[in-house]
Amino acid sequence: MIDEKIQEPQDELSPAPPPLTIKGRMRAAWAHVQCSSLLRRHRFQRRTRRHMDSLGALVCTLPLVGQVGDWLYSLGFSSEYALIRAGRAVRSAALWLAAAFLGAWHSIADIAFPEARVVLREFFGPLYVFCRGVRNIWVHGGQVRRERGFWAGIVADLQYLGRGVVRYMGLLPRMAVYLMPLGALAILLAVVQTMMGSPYTLAVEVNGMTVGCVANEDVFDSAREDVLQRVSYAGTTGETELSIQPTYRLAISSDVLNESEMADAILSAVSDEISEGTALYLDGELTAVCADGDQLQLYLSGLLEPYEDPGDPNVSVSFSREVTLEDGLYFTDSFKDYADIVSLLSGVRQAERVYTVVAGDSISLIATKNNLTTAELCELNNITPDAAIFPGDELIVTREEAMLEVQITRTVSWTEEIPFSTKQTQSSEYAFGTTRTVQEGENGVRTITAQNLYDTDGNLLNQTILSSEITKEPVDREIVVGTRLPSGSVAQVGNGTFIWPVPQYTYCSRWYSSSHKGVDICAPAGTPIYASASGVVSKAGYERAGAGSGYGNSLIINHGNGYSTLYAHCLSLTVSAGQAVSQGQLIGYVGSTGRSSGNHCHFEIRQNGRYLPPQNYFNR
Structure with a gap:
């Protein structure tokens, strides 16, 4: 009655619980299943443990079980004891063998080296006594310091040291064996240090x-x-x-x-x-x-x-x-x-000297007499090697040279066009020999910086290329060459095209002949020379480092298809051996180095080592 009276006001104040949804009912059912499963497992574990305890108590009451336990304990104890005794026996045997070996070694040493022990005692006895004495002083002094204080320990150390010195006074001469070498080593190091630091x-x-x-x-x-x-x-x-x-x-x-x-x-x-x-x-x-x-x-x-x-x-x-x-x-x-x-x-310092031609003289003989090359003699007199000379003619063999001349070095920069190259591809879509232009070419621009050496009259004596920077890349001309024959078969088109190495200068003082294996393209000093075809520079340099004696600054380009071209008498070169070049690439400048009678570019075309007339590849 009391509970009902107490609960009645609460029921009036608390709201009624909301009805359960389907999801709530499913969740409650699942919780009930889990709780039931947990209770069943708990009851099973308790029953199993109770049965196992009863079984263990029953087994322990059997007499045979006690006898087996005692037997297993005795077996374990006996095995452990046997292992311990075996270990002790092995250790005793090892110690005995070591003692026997040391005894035998001492006996052999005494027989074979009877004085060795004496020598070792003489050398190391003082050292052993010294080390033992230092240890004893440290131990004795430390004990006194702990009992009576620091200074009392120092006094005890000194007293112990004094007693040791008096006791082992006889060992002092033997200590010299150690002190003298150490002193000599110290003196040697001091001398070496002094000598090494001296200003020799x-x-x-x-x-x-x-x-x-x-x-x-x-x-x-x-x-x-x-x-x-x-x-x-x-x-x-x-x-x-x-x-x-x-x-x-x-x-x-x-x-x-x-x-x-x-x-x-x-x-x-x-x-x-x-x-x-x-x-x-x-x-x-x-x-x-x-x-x-x-x-x-x-x-x-x-x-x-x-x-x-x-x-x-x-x-x-x-x-x-x-x-x-x-x-x-x-x-x-x-x-x-x-x-x-x-x-x-x-x-x-060297005045001009004149040679008078005598009977039997020739251009080459006169050059040899005066330590000149034929080209140098011809250049001094502005003649050709096959010029006619007669007895009584006068030839200049030494040009006048000033004792001291002023030279002007000027750093100059200029831009020049880079001729575009033509890229050729083959296609069986077109008739053989017909071409189609895929892309028009456009020249690039290069900025050249060089050091020019002039005399006081403004004549260019030498030129050194400092840098060559491309400011605008050339656009290649791309063409397609047809390879389809009327019969429908396809033929391979050879690649043997060349460009004129000195554009805008077509006058040649000499053409290809049996005695002259190339063409001499005349142009002012410093005119650019371009690669006639793509390839790799096989040789580049002066005389033998380049194309050979007499060629001056020269280079040879191997085009990889049996063809090669040669450029000689250059003022300077812009490429080196082993460098890859493209058709139309700047490779040097026109000059008059080597055996040359004037500024020109000597140009040769070779195929598999055989000289070809360049005029056959260009319009004269």
């Missing part, structure tokens, strides 16, 4: 007197050569006759002289007739000595100044020969007046 030099001696030191043998050789040059020059200009044979020896010094200072020191030691001056060297050769070096420097600068352009960084001016001024000591009688040196520099 070469002391130069002349007539038994030391004149100074140089850093190395190269400086000595250079100074000696400089002295010999000064002596030789003085002997040609005066009456100086000296024989100087400087020598050197190894020394330690921190004060060394350079080449020029050593040369001055050597001359000061062998002669009193020397004075300070300035020497003029041309290409490393002593040419003149004067007293006024500043004035000579101003004269040389004055020769270059008219051609200098400070506002143009691409222009530099220099002499045709290496000019060096060096201050130093020189023989007094070898000095020249400033005016004489100026006259020497403004003159010629």
Whole structure:
């Protein structure tokens, strides 16, 4: 009654539960199944455990089970004990064998090397005593420090050490066996360190007197050569006759002289007739000595100044020969007046020489007599090798050459077109020999940067290509060549087309003949030369490095189909051996190197080593 009274207000306040849906009923049913399964498993496990316990208690009551257990325990214990005893026996046997081996070894050593034990005791006895004493001092002192303090431990260590020294005083001489080698090693290391850190030099001696030191043998050789040059020059200009044979020896010094200072020191030691001056060297050769070096420097600068352009960084001016001024000591009688040196520099070092033709002479014979090639002789006289000469004719065999010439180096850049190449494909869709243009070609643009060397008259002497940059790639012309014959079969079209290597220049001074295996295409120096066909550069360079003697700067291109082309007498080359080139690619510039009588490009076509007339491939 009380519960009903209490629950009645709650029933009035709590809302009625909502009715279960189908999904809720299915979930409740599944939960009921799971709970029932869990309860069944729990009851089964309890019944199984209870049965197993009852079975175990029943088995333990059987007398046979106790006897089997006792038997298994005895077997395990006996096995374990047997293994332990076997291990002890093995260890005892090993120890016995080791003791027997050591005893036998000691016996053999005593018989074979009776003094070995004594020697070992003499060498290592003091070391053993020392190590044992250090250990004992450390142990004894540590114990005293723990009991009575730090200083008491130090005092105990010193007392223990004193007792050890008194006790083993007899071992001190034997300790010298260790101390003496260690001392000798320390001394050796100190000596080596000192010697390695010393500044070793070469002391130069002349007539038994030391004149100074140089850093190395190269400086000595250079100074000696400089002295010999000064002596030789003085002997040609005066009456100086000296024989100087400087020598050197190894020394330690921190004060060394350079080449020029050593040369001055050597001359000061062998002669009193020397004075300070300035020497003029041309290409490393002593040419003149004067007293006024500043004035000579101003004269040389004055020769270059008219051609200098400070506002143009691409222009530099220099002499045709290496000019060096060096201050130093020189023989007094070898000095020249400033005016004489100026006259020497403004003159010629090799005047023009004329040869008079005699009976029996020929162009090649005259060239041989004067150490010239036939091409050089023909170039000097502007004649051909087959020109007629008669006794009494005069030929120039040496051209006049100035002592000192001014040369102007100018860095220049220019753009040039890159001719497009034609790509040819074959197709059986078209009749044999007919062509169809798939894509029109378009020239590219290349920027060339080079260093040109000019004389004072503006003549180009040499050209060095610095860079070649393509700013616009050429567009190849693509054509299709038909291969279908009227019969329907297909034929292979050969690839043997060539382009003129020097476009826009068609005049040839010489054509192909039995004595001339190519064509000479005339063009100004520096005109571009292009590859006549694609291939690989097999040779490129000067003379033998290129096409051979007489060809100057030259190259050979192998086109891979039995054909090859040759380009000779170039001013410079832009490709090298082993480099792949395409048809129309820049490979060099027209020049007159090698055996050449003027600026031109010597061009040859070969097939399997056989020379072909180039005029057969181009319209004359």
